[in-house]
Amino acid sequence: MFLKEYIKDVYNGVTSLLKGMRKTGYYFFHTKEIITEQYPDNRDTLKLAERFRGEVVMLHDENNEHACTGCTACELACPNGTIKVITKFDMTPEGKKKKAVDTFIYHLELCTMCNLCVEACPTGAISMAQNFEHSVYDRNKLTKRLNKPGSKVREGVE
Amino acid sequence: MFSLEGITKTIQDWLFSSFSPTVALLIECAIIILLAIALFALLGLVLVLMERKVAAHIQIRLGPNRVGPGGMFQTVADTVKLIMKEGLTPDMADKFLFNLAPFIVMIVAMLLLAPIAFAKNFQIWDINIGVLYVSAVSSLSVIGILMAGWASNNKYSLLGAMRSGAQIVSYELSAGLAILSVVVLTGSLQISDIIESQKDGWWLFKGHIPVIIAFVIFLIAVTAETNRAPFDLAEAESELTAGFHTEYSGMRFAFFFLAEYINIFIVCSIGATLFLGGWMPLHIGNWESFNHLMDYIPSSVWFMGKTFFLIFLIMWFRWTFPRLRVDQLLNLEWKYLLPISLFNILLVTLIAIMGWHF
Numbered sequence: 001m002f003l004k005e006y007i008k009d010v011y012n013g014v015t016s017l018l019k020g021m022r023k024t025g026y027y028f029f030h031t032k033e034i035i036t037e038q039y040p041d042n043r044d045t046l047k048l049a050e051r052f053r054g055e056v057v058m059l060h061d062e063n064n065e066h067a068c069t070g071c072t073a074c075e076l077a078c079p080n081g082t083i084k085v086i087t088k089f090d091m092t093p094e095g096k097k098k099k100a101v102d103t104f105i106y107h108l109e110l111c112t113m114c115n116l117c118v119e120a121c122p123t124g125a126i127s128m129a130q131n132f133e134h135s136v137y138d139r140n141k142l143t144k145r146l147n148k149p150g151s152k153v154r155e156g157v158e
Numbered sequence: 159m160f161s162l163e164g165i166t167k168t169i170q171d172w173l174f175s176s177f178s179p180t181v182a183l184l185i186e187c188a189i190i191i192l193l194a195i196a197l198f199a200l201l202g203l204v205l206v207l208m209e210r211k212v213a214a215h216i217q218i219r220l221g222p223n224r225v226g227p228g229g230m231f232q233t234v235a236d237t238v239k240l241i242m243k244e245g246l247t248p249d250m251a252d253k254f255l256f257n258l259a260p261f262i263v264m265i266v267a268m269l270l271l272a273p274i275a276f277a278k279n280f281q282i283w284d285i286n287i288g289v290l291y292v293s294a295v296s297s298l299s300v301i302g303i304l305m306a307g308w309a310s311n312n313k314y315s316l317l318g319a320m321r322s323g324a325q326i327v328s329y330e331l332s333a334g335l336a337i338l339s340v341v342v343l344t345g346s347l348q349i350s351d352i353i354e355s356q357k358d359g360w361w362l363f364k365g366h367i368p369v370i371i372a373f374v375i376f377l378i379a380v381t382a383e384t385n386r387a388p389f390d391l392a393e394a395e396s397e398l399t400a401g402f403h404t405e406y407s408g409m410r411f412a413f414f415f416l417a418e419y420i421n422i423f424i425v426c427s428i429g430a431t432l433f434l435g436g437w438m439p440l441h442i443g444n445w446e447s448f449n450h451l452m453d454y455i456p457s458s459v460w461f462m463g464k465t466f467f468l469i470f471l472i473m474w475f476r477w478t479f480p481r482l483r484v485d486q487l488l489n490l491e492w493k494y495l496l497p498i499s500l501f502n503i504l505l506v507t508l509i510a511i512m513g514w515h516f
Binding site: 009010017020021023024025027028031033034035036038 | 215216219477479494
């Protein structure tokens with residue numbers, strides 16, 4: 001029936017509008033929900049979203065060991081050549097040759113923080129850090145070596 | 159007790175005792191003009207800041223908070239910036255109309271101040287057709303808007319002005335019918351009579367559901383008439399840059415901006431007068447002691463409180479609802495609001511005739 005449809009239309013319209021107003025009204029009266037970060041003022045207490053990605057880092061433990069086997073999966077996954085892995089061959093105690101990472105070069109100035117390298121890594125050696133204050137006066141400082149000097153691959157990581 | 163009535167009476171007595179009646183009247187006019195301009199400037203600053211703060215909090219932001227304590231002087235700084243900017247007139251524009259349009263919009267807004275009762279016996283001009291005057295004059299502002307759009311020689315401006323025209327002409331109908339329902343209940347077009355009739359309860363409470371429906375329709379219609387979101391397609395930023403005031407800059411842009419906010423204030427004060435009792439404190443029937451207690455709050459505070467509550471509602475609409483398309487806009491008016499308000503006014507008339515209201 002036409003009139004029934006009409007009244008239903010009006011009712012649905014009004015209730016859906018009220019639902020929206022309830023949500024925004026909740027935000028208006030609950031000031032603790034405000035997500036604005038007054039950045040330079042609150043540098044110490046800054047809260048970043050969990051998914052925020054600032055740069056690629058390689059995780060090292062207290063023995064200066066990392067999990068990178070030098071497989072170059074990240075280098076292949078990177079869409080714009082940000083990562084360059086220089087590998088070397090180590091000798092195992094049994095006398096076998098084993099591939100290992102020599103220098104993990106990361107070009108921050110090319111990186112788009114797409115997270116593909118982290119997803120490609122089979123051993124979880126690299127991850128995304130949340131540091132975003134990257135500005136420097138010299139462009140060369142943006143090319144970083146991620147494996148710390150003297151570090152080696154952790155025992156048992158293949 | 160503080161009352162604006164006493165102040166105006168003292169000034170009037172003093173003027174008429176020390177000058178001839180003609181001079182005294184002229185001086186009074188000058189005082190009123192000054193007060194109106196001061197009110198305009200103040201309202202512009204306060205309402206723009208309020209809008210930005212309300213918008214920010216609804217969108218989980220902080221809003222302006224750098225200029226002055228809590229960002230209080232942000233709008234003052236903005237105004238200073240606008241005054242210092244160059245007021246450019248486009249080359250191919252109709253210079254005369256282009257420069258005239260902002261003033262017409264402002265003058266219409268100023269004329270509308272006349273019948274509004276700001277406090278008990280504090281009213282510029284209590285004409286016996288106050289409500290009719292308001293609804294007649296408020297539709298004049300569309301002329302200023304059309305003039306601005308036409309004279310700018312810019313297709314966006316013209317489109318914005320045309321949309322604004324269509325919008326104001328159609329929503330004027332249901333706004334008028336909503337106003338009429340209160341007029342029917344009161345039996346008078348005079349603002350002071352309408353307020354007086356609400357001394358034992360506001361019409362919103364006395365008039366049952368039909369008046370509540372009329373109130374909602376009034377709110378929707380005035381939101382559309384003042385060209386605010388969700389009906390802001392006259393200046394839809396994403397389609398028409400700024401609609402009819404695309405080509406304006408500097409102080410003349412500020413006039414349009416100011417007129418928009420003044421119009422919001424005026425329609426909200428009309429709404430407060432008609433449905434929420436204007437300066438009349440919250441009185442409930444025969445509860446003598448309660449009514450007496452409410453009388454201790456000055457009438458100007460009641461009026462401003464109600465008006466700003468309605469302004470907040472309209473701002474709340476703006477930052478919640480998405481903008482309507484032009485066909486949806488006209489559908490809403492001609493298919494929903496107008497039939498409902500026509501039916502509603504029948505109900506209100508029935509209530510008025512049978513005396514069913516309190």
